[in-house]
Amino acid sequence: MKATVLVRPKEGILDPQGDAVRSALGHLGFAVGDARVGRVIELEFEPKGGDPKREVEEMCSQLLANPLIESFEVEVA
Amino acid sequence: MSEAPRIAVVVFPGSNDDRDAAWALGALGAEAVLVWHGDEALPDVQGVLLPGGFSYGDYLRCGAIARFAPALAAVRRFADAGGPVLGICNGFQILCEAGLLPGVLRPNASLSFVCRDVPLRVERADLAFTARCEEGRRLVIPVKCGEGAWFADETLLAQLEAAGQIVLRYDGDNPTGAVADVAGVCNAEGNVLGLMPHPEHAVDPLLGSGDGALLLAGLIDAARARTAVAA
Numbered sequence: 001m002k003a004t005v006l007v008r009p010k011e012g013i014l015d016p017q018g019d020a021v022r023s024a025l026g027h028l029g030f031a032v033g034d035a036r037v038g039r040v041i042e043l044e045f046e047p048k049g050g051d052p053k054r055e056v057e058e059m060c061s062q063l064l065a066n067p068l069i070e071s072f073e074v075e076v077a
Numbered sequence: 078m079s080e081a082p083r084i085a086v087v088v089f090p091g092s093n094d095d096r097d098a099a100w101a102l103g104a105l106g107a108e109a110v111l112v113w114h115g116d117e118a119l120p121d122v123q124g125v126l127l128p129g130g131f132s133y134g135d136y137l138r139c140g141a142i143a144r145f146a147p148a149l150a151a152v153r154r155f156a157d158a159g160g161p162v163l164g165i166c167n168g169f170q171i172l173c174e175a176g177l178l179p180g181v182l183r184p185n186a187s188l189s190f191v192c193r194d195v196p197l198r199v200e201r202a203d204l205a206f207t208a209r210c211e212e213g214r215r216l217v218i219p220v221k222c223g224e225g226a227w228f229a230d231e232t233l234l235a236q237l238e239a240a241g242q243i244v245l246r247y248d249g250d251n252p253t254g255a256v257a258d259v260a261g262v263c264n265a266e267g268n269v270l271g272l273m274p275h276p277e278h279a280v281d282p283l284l285g286s287g288d289g290a291l292l293l294a295g296l297i298d299a300a301r302a303r304t305a306v307a308a
Binding site for chain 2: 013014016017020063064066068069
């Protein structure tokens with residue numbers, strides 16, 4: 001089974017990387033008001049049984065995202 | 078005088094301050110014992126130091142993978158039993174990711190790697206690590222990190238402030254963008270301390286500052302006290 005995990009900086013958390021990207025896009029002449037940089041993780045896995053989406057969410061809260069600063073979205077295909 | 082207290086310095090793939098830390102502990106009268114990350118038990122030691130570096134390449138998030146090292150399970154047992162544990166830089170990041178310390182370390186607000194001496198303020202002097210300082214003492218210790226911005230949300234920060242777990246703060250020059258100028262925090266029990274600055278690089282005034290020796294000597298004193306108990 002395949003899953004895609006999108007990890008992003010939580011709302012309200014300062015994202016210096018996003019700021020750098022926004023500023024660089026400004027140098028290229030694009031009017032970008034805000035940019036936030038996250039991370040995409042593509043997984044191929046064998047579900048243990050039960051709800052596979054729940055299982056990936058468990059992976060996120062235990063390792064793939066740090067709940068203090070990051071939120072995540074899971075898509076299971 | 079009893080024999081030198083033994084302090085484990087845990088070496089992860091990618092650690093790069095392990096030798097400096099071991100040298101500094103030796104110079105201050107302890108016996109440093111290098112422990113490989115794959116070791117499932119600690120040797121006979123009375124203190125633990127997690128050194129700086131880039132454990133496991135800092136993949137995913139700094140410190141996130143190191144928390145699964147067998148040696149870290151042993152460090153957790155040691156800390157749970159009240160043993161003194163000091164995490165420096167990457168060691169601090171690992172302790173946060175492992176849940177042994179509160180908060181998390183994020184990329185510096187400047188996005189630049191910073192490497193310079195910074196002034197710190199000792200916020201509490203009743204911990205083993207800071208027992209050689211007085212409250213309000215100013216220490217000059219270098220930082221060298223790209224991901225040193227300690228972060229906790231407002232609720233957690235307020236809890237930690239109230240519990241006195243903020244041990245060290247940048248004093249007038251916050252090089253990382255850490256919230257509330259936090260440079261070092263401890264656990265609720267006070268036997269685990271993590272800090273971004275590198276005390277092991279400040280043990281000889283000839284190299285700019287000897288202030289780091291005060292914190293390392295605190296760790297060594299705590300380890301020596303445990304030797305005395307065991308004997």
